Amino acid sequence: MWLEIVLLGLIGFVAATFGSVVGLGGGIILVPGLVFLGPWLLGEAVSSQTAVATSLAVLIFTALSSTLAYSKVKRVDWRNGLIFFITSGPGSMVGAQLAQNFQDSSFQLAFGFFMLAMAVLMIVKERMKPLQIQWRRMQLFTDGTGVTHEYGVNIPLMLLIGFMVGLVSGLFGIGGGSLFVPLMVLLFRYPAHIATATSMFVIFLSSILGTTVHAWNGSVDWMLVLILAPSAWIGGKFGAAIANRMSGKGLLLLLRLTLLVLSLRMIISGFMAD
Known part of the structure; x- marks a missing residue:
């Protein structure tokens, strides 16, 4: 029993650390981790709805810590x-409600292809330069090092992006940072470290609303949340510390490879289940 708890805690820590470093939130690792390892660690299969709902609940602690x-x-x-x-908050609630309609096989296919797209995006975004859009409104932001950055602001577009990312967040239990960060960098020219930090703040608030809907539908496994939350809290702080001190290129490379492997595993499982 204690070995299973330790391994679950390790999964939560690794997911939170990766998620905090790049602003993902960690759910993109935690969800497939629960789906694939649940039968081995818990003695029973974890449904897609439970994995998504539990992941989103754990993200509250990861994102707050970060x-x-x-x-x-x-x-x-x-x-x-x-x-x-x-x-993004209301979008997360809508996505959480839509997640109730997923069958396990269709969820694994959808999530697998989504993970594959995110892995590709993480690979190509380093070669993509921010779009040189002349925004009518610009904002100055001074970070903790005293450096002042300038980036664009377009409220209608920000609201649209917020809803789309929130929808994906509630639907897949991933937090949405995998979309938020590149969009903020490419469209508005946010510095990557500001985009990552701000993304985690939005994920924290949105995860609360999305989890409320999942909890209402009875999909959250609170025992798993109790086990995963402490390690997610520590991982969130650890990942933020890494991001504050280094580029994290080694972690990013490992994360890309992990996403590729897990996405292919999810897709294959989805096809085999059908």
């Missing part, structure tokens, strides 16, 4: 984060 760590070095754009949340 947000507090990033706020100490003044990397969180609170104002724009709240603008994104205006629609």
Whole structure:
């Protein structure tokens, strides 16, 4: 029993660490981890609805831990984060409700292809340069090192992005940072470290609303949340510390490879289940 708890905690820590470093939130590792390892660690299969709901609940702790760590070095754009949340919060609730309609096989296919797309995006985004859009409104932001950055602001587009990312977040239990960060960098020219920190703040707020819907539907495994939350909290702080001190290129490479392997595994499992 204790071995299973330790291994579950390790999964939560690894997922939170990766998620915090790049602003993903960790669910993109935690969800397939619960689906594939659940029968071995828990003695029974974990349904897709339970994996998504539990992952989103755990993300509350991961994202809060990361947000507090990033706020100490003044990397969180609170104002724009709240603008994104205006629609990402309701979007997360809609996605959480839609997740109830997924069958396990169709979920594994959809999630597998989504993970594959995110892995490809993480690979190509380093070669993509921010779009040189001349935004009518620009914003200055000074981080904890005293460096002032300038990036664009477009509230209607931010609200649209917020809803789309929130929808995906509630549907897959991933937090949405895998979409938030590259969009913030490429469209508005956010510095990557500001985008990552602000993304974690939005994920924290959106995860609360999405989890509320999942809890209402009875999909959250609170015992798993109790086991995973402490390690996710530690992993969130650890990942933020790594991101604050180094580029994390080695971790990013490992994350890309992990996403590729897990995505192919999910896709194959989905086809075999059909």
